[in-house]
Amino acid sequence: MMKIVNTSLYDSKNLKTLFCFIHTLMSKQEGRLLHWKSLQIKVMNKTKGNSYSGQACLGYVKHSTHSDQTDMWLSISKECSLHDIAQLFAHELMHSYGYNHHQFHTDPLTIEQIKIVDNQFNKHDLLSDKAFYIPKVGKSYKKMTHTLMNKYNWLSVDDISDIYCDGLLLEVEDARVDVEDLRYDLWHRAKSWKGAYDLSVWLITEEWQKEFTNNWTVNLGEYYE
Numbered sequence: 606m607m608k609i610v611n612t613s614l615y616d617s618k619n620l621k622t623l624f625c626f627i628h629t630l631m632s633k634q635e636g637r638l639l640h641w642k643s644l645q646i647k648v649m650n651k652t653k654g655n656s657y658s659g660q661a662c663l664g665y666v667k668h669s670t671h672s673d674q675t676d677m678w679l680s681i682s683k684e685c686s687l688h689d690i691a692q693l694f695a696h697e698l699m700h701s702y703g704y705n706h707h708q709f710h711t712d713p714l715t716i717e718q719i720k721i722v723d724n725q726f727n728k729h730d731l732l733s734d735k736a737f738y739i740p741k742v743g744k745s746y747k748k749m750t751h752t753l754m755n756k757y758n759w760l761s762v763d764d765i766s767d768i769y770c771d772g773l774l775l776e777v778e779d780a781r782v783d784v785e786d787l788r789y790d791l792w793h794r795a796k797s798w799k800g801a802y803d804l805s806v807w808l809i810t811e812e813w814q815k816e817f818t819n820n821w822t823v824n825l826g827e828y829y830e
């Protein structure tokens with residue numbers, strides 16, 4: 606049985622079924638490929654340029670044990686149609702039979718053969734789960750910080766980048782504490798939303814406020830009164 610080494614976004618088992626089916630179709634005219642059993646096909650994902658391409662050794666090649674055992678290379682993007690994949694494989698298989706380009710039609714499968722393939726296979730089913738994978742959106746510290754601001758109405762995070770002009774600068778404040786009184790080194794500033802989020806979480810613990818305000822008796826702003 607032919608072997609597939611697959612790193613594409615297609616399902617190996619379903620590709621194998623398709624390729625075996627096409628080989629059977631073609632063998633009606635060409636006969637079974639003599640080295641079908643040992644044929645090794647590498648299937649790769651195509652992300653750039655043409656949506657598919659292929660290459661194959663001409664006829665049977667005896668691989669030395671140390672060399673790459675591949676007889677056929679196929680690169681297929683997940684956007685390829687069933688027709689493209691079927692004709693590409695049939696084309697490369699013609700090379701495996703030993704034919705040069707001038708000896709066969711570039712798309713070797715006839716309209717009738719393509720119809721038979723169409724009746725048996727469905728492009729969507731050929732794809733593996735990998736093809737439908739949608740990467741998770743990373744944590745948004747900006748969103749998480751806004752969630753905290755909605756929950757604690759005394760918490761505010763202001764973008765003060767404009768004033769300082771060297772990248773993002775965020776000011777994190779507890780409105781209950783009188784900021785007029787604060788020394789510069791007590792201002793809570795962050796250069797990223799992660800930093801602002803961490804500061805917000807820390808302010809929610811109220812450790813700093815309790816210390817700074819002598820346990821909520823001095824330096825409280827009017828907001829708190």
Ligand SMILES: [Zn+2]
Nearest residue numbers: 696697700706
């Ligand atoms: Zn070719």
